[in-house]
Amino acid sequence: MPVEKTDTLVVGGGQAGLAMSEHLSSCGIPHVVLERNRIAERWRSERWDSLVANGPAWHDRFPGMEFSGIEPDAFAPKEQVADYLEAYAKKIDAPVRCGVEVTSVARLEGKTGFRAETSEGVIEAENVVAATGPFQRPVIPAIVPDGAVQMQLHSSTYHNPGQLPEGAVLVVGAGSSGVQIADELNRAGKKVYLSAGPHDRPPRAYRGRDYVWWLGVLGLWDLDVPKEGAEHVTIAVSGARGGQTVDFRRLASEGITLLGVTQSYENGVLTIADDLADNIAYGDRNYLSVLDEADAYVERYGLDLPEEPEARLIAADPPCVTDPILQLDLSEAGITSILWATGYALDYGWLNLDVFDEKGKPRHRRGISVVPGLYFLGLPWLSQRGSSFIYGVWHDAKYLADHILKQSKYRAYDDYVHDRKAHGEQG
Template sequence: MSSREVEAAGAVGAVEAVAAVEAVEAVVVGGGQAGLAMSEHLGEAGVPHLVLERHRIAERWRSERWDSLVANGPAWHDRFPGLEFVDLDPGAFASKERVAAYFEAYAEKIAAPIRTGVEVTSVRRHEGRPGFRVETSDGPIDARYVVAATGPFQRPVIPPIVPADAGPVQLHSSSYRNPEQLPEGAVLVVGAGSSGVQIAEELRRSGRSVYLSVGPHDRPPRRYRDRDFCWWLGVLGKWDAETPPAGAEHVTIAVSGARGGHTVDFRDLAGLGITLVGMTSSHDNGTLRFAPDLGTNIANGDANYLALLDEADAYVTRNGLDLPEEPAARALGPDPACVTDPILELDLDGIGSIVWATGYAVNYSWLQVDALDENGRPKHRRGISAEPGVYFLGLPWLARRGSSFIWGVWHDAKFVADHIAIQRGYLA
């Protein structure tokens, strides 16, 4: 074969390689609640798309939560509008397995074009032509639009306080499964949000000695005047709040759907035998130190709780609703000794394990476009990123307080899908 023939054959091969790249108008990265909501709205808008999920649908509900976890909202609330939980009372709290099955059923209902077991390794903008090259474990895909729907729970965060070789077994709440998993000895649970309080209570009920490190938190009632707190936050407009109160961007909510659902009261947890301590601040030579803020954190949580009751009562009066009064809800018991005389230091010799219920950070290392700030966080407005054609979905406060919740992400997805449809219209 002559050199000219070799060059010609190479050119043909290059053309065939380009032609072999799959192309679709939109790629949605993530097959959880955000990805499925996005798929539904893109489908209704007539946008050809693919949903890529590196594991299974709703994988985090399956393998990154403890065994006894249930949804924190009742079944009538924690769902998409188009499908109810079959064979589950609307006021019940779905198990994590039931939630995963729900999303599988929803994907089937909307005929979501989802591919599981496909990991997205990089997204880069094309040079000299529109759209993006999406590299995956199953080969490249070209797309005009990319929606990052991987949600907020991407990288578990364990504060660098206690060295790994300090003695206790340390794990994040995403790796905790059940009390039998942990070695013998007392357990320190760090974090006063829903995960921390539920794990601490489960451990204590199993017979473990438990310390719970309590930081700033909101503490809504599970139910008040015959309505779930999800309903109250809805009618009071709190789910639709567009910006968090100053300084409260990352304040957790202490609420539980466990054991049929109940209001979290740290006095009750202390009465159960859990020792409350302040925020975990430092470690030195086998001694763990806590901030002297426990009483303040408990008091602020109580104030948040009572303020919501006040707003609920005012709403009932203003609208003339016939809802039963509940004066007992305002009866707060005395502070336990661990609050009035808090422990500020703890010898780690008696601690067998530490469960860090300290939240997550995002990880968009695969998104190699100008859509992130210097700290790797999304630059966006209501999910529309600084990089034209790239969108985010499922993040806390993406558009409102409810954005990272099941029903909230569904409504955010419609806004993003509408924006994509508008851009398609301009291009057409």
């Protein structure tokens, strides 16, 4: 089979890969996008049935195309998000090849560029963009052994309440996924325990504006350096049922039993950290800080936005917070399933390049890696707070495409000089 050649190989056909393709096309750079499944596959098959986007449709989109059939302030269902991305690929005529898996990328010997082994043959490219995003390998902590309960699953394989066996369920992780799934299971009549660690808890909306609008006007989407330890801070936010502020105290009043961080397991009993009150208070401080900044912005610029004093009313802590459970006997609690909403790890096993630090994270600056010609796109905090979101990845992709174009001009000059020397001309 002959070796295919292209200027830039983009690995991944989700939002990052499509954004990259659009900007590469605008720069006139030949490229190919390889996607091992379908476009936006994770939205279709690795999310629960009732999931909606966590941001409103006017915001969580590419600049060049609006969502159709949905109000701008509504939250798009997951299938509609996937359909949107597929439609966008057609709009920009992205050269996406679905069902093609990249198994290995290595440096070409003695010259610039890379050799990519794929399920459909070899591709050589001057540049490679790893656009596979942050949700690559589901993480389940090695705490509860197999067989301790009837079912253990990661949030990526949860679809609906009917999937779980009879009995109570423990949801571990109180970010957006964990909170929404716990709420859904509780509304379906399940007895739910929710293990919550430290988290940010922003208001869904305040003074008539969505949270994403406030982050925009306050310049918080553009932050380029996270506070220490906040690169992957858990954020409890939801667009479910029209969008509501996540309130753990309300969840407790509706029947969910809140727990601190799940630490260890022995002989059928979980040990729970005595940190629930601190974790709830941490989220409250984050919530109130957004209100404070929003109020200051309104006053500074004289905006006609209605005051909302009731937003600052915080209910008393429920008994599960004031008298926390520190030992949870799974059998006594009737827990037959554990759902781990514990996030994902990066998986770049196909990149055979010296580009990772001692923690396995890519070494890069704004997506430009330490290996010339290799780029990363779609990761949290790639260049700013919004880098892993649809609108943010679009701007990061533009920066990388401009860099690729600039480097191609340097290569073109070098080829020009080489050709002149080969013909005996002066450089």
